Amino acid sequence: MSSTNSDPAATFESHRRRLLGLGYRMLGSMADAEDAVQETYLRWHAADRGKVSDPRAFLMSITTRICLDILTSARARHEEYVGPWLPEPVLDTAALLPDRRTELAEDLSIALLLTLDRLSPLERAAFLLHDVFDFSFTEVASTLERSEAACRKLATRARTHVRTLRPRGTGAPPEPVGGIDAKHVRLISAFSAATQSGDLNALTQLLASDVRIVTDGGGKPAAALTNANRHGGGHEITGADRALRFLVGATRERLNPEWRKDVRFRFALVNGLPGVIVEAPEGPVQAAAFEIEGEVIRALYVVHNPDKLRHLVRALAVAGAG
Structure with a gap:
């Protein structure tokens, strides 16, 4: 048999x-x-x-x-x-x-x-x-x-x-097992620092001229992490000038009194790309993946629709245990 x-x-x-x-x-x-x-x-x-x-x-x-x-x-x-x-x-x-x-x-x-x-x-x-x-x-x-x-x-x-x-350079590059390439960690960290400080010159150096930013909220009311979250929808932005205005606006939103103080940021490979998961006590509230070419960010994809993040609870628990 x-x-x-x-x-x-x-x-x-x-x-x-x-x-x-x-x-x-x-x-x-x-x-x-x-x-x-x-x-x-x-x-x-x-x-x-x-x-x-x-x-x-x-x-x-x-x-x-x-x-x-x-x-x-x-x-x-x-x-x-x-x-x-x-x-x-x-x-x-x-x-x-x-x-x-x-x-x-x-x-x-x-x-x-x-x-x-x-x-x-x-x-x-x-x-x-x-x-x-x-x-x-x-x-x-x-x-x-x-x-x-x-x-x-x-x-x-x-x-x-x-x-x-399919954009050039979008295939997932070889990454170290269990983590992000160190140079990508540095680039994302520099991007985060420049965004938080509002350093437009630094941001300009980090973004490709035709950078694309896509945020997906799905119309779901979620934690106020960015303007996109607040309105529950999302944005699709192309071009460094528009991206800079969007990022600065999102940063101002984060700095207001409603910005959550109980979140933590975790570097992770998101769909094989270097990324960051934002975790709150109730679970993941945002996942961002960076499409990087050389020393610049070509695209940033941000998901904060809670329905699309629920399955990450188990994945993050496994990653933490590992």
């Missing part, structure tokens, strides 16, 4: 990491990805496993189809979302990696996830299954219930969009 029949739970667990990685890349949400994987688990136990010759392909196909169903309703939620949308930040990217280690497979940067979000659901699925998770187009066609030719076209269109829209 095969292990598929004798121990279905063990068979499933051996594939959980790649299923979760697929779900997160498809949905941009750890909570939704975990729900998709749990639904896959239930369908796996209900299936006639004696007829399953390749558990990996079977489970990946189920997860993909569930994600496509979720994306239908997620698209509607996207349209009603208040302010810019960012994916849920993750700290442990190793837990979401596929078996094949390539630059694209290891890239879970926010920039790439935003690029994937611009694709149609079918384009995203075909591209991820083939280019990231090493499915043959025969397997992709079976999963998406389309012809191989159609799936090749979907993947090609997606690949073109990814190459065009």
Whole structure:
């Protein structure tokens, strides 16, 4: 008797990491990805496993189809979302990696996830299954219930969009295990100091001329950390001049009497990028990821929607224990 029949739970667990990685890349949400994987688990136990010759392909196909169903309703939620949308930040990217280690497979940067979000659901699925998770187009066609030719076209269109829209230098660079590169810590620390002091000259030196700042509050009332938090929405800003005005305004907000005194800042890798987590007694209240090229910041992504930070409680506890 095969292990598929004798121990279905063990068979499933051996594939959980790649299923979760697929779900997160498809949905941009750890909570939704975990729900998709749990639904896959239930369908796996209900299936006639004696007829399953390749558990990996079977489970990946189920997860993909569930994600496509979720994306239908997620698209509607996207349209009603208040302010810019960012994916849920993750700290442990190793837990979401596929078996094949390539630059694209290891890239879970926010920039790439935003690029994937611009694709149609079918384009995203075909591209991820083939280019990231090493499915043959025969397997992709079976999963998406389309012809191989159609799936090749979907993947090609997606690949073109990814190459065009994915900013240069956004692949997660090699980082020391368990922490951020020291030079990135220094740069982020200098950025924080310049922001707090209002040193516009220093900030100008630290920001790329076309720097992009995106903040995601999701319309949720949250702790007053910045103007973006106060209004519950978010901002999307491009260009050093606008970024400087925004940062100075946010700093003034922080210096008012309502600025919380009970928060602490923790350096962490956020989606494989150097970042900072802001923690309050009730848990994480903000996660920031810095896209750095050379000695300047090219992009800053800040999530303070509390719904997108809940899963970090467990991740931070594991990191603290380690």
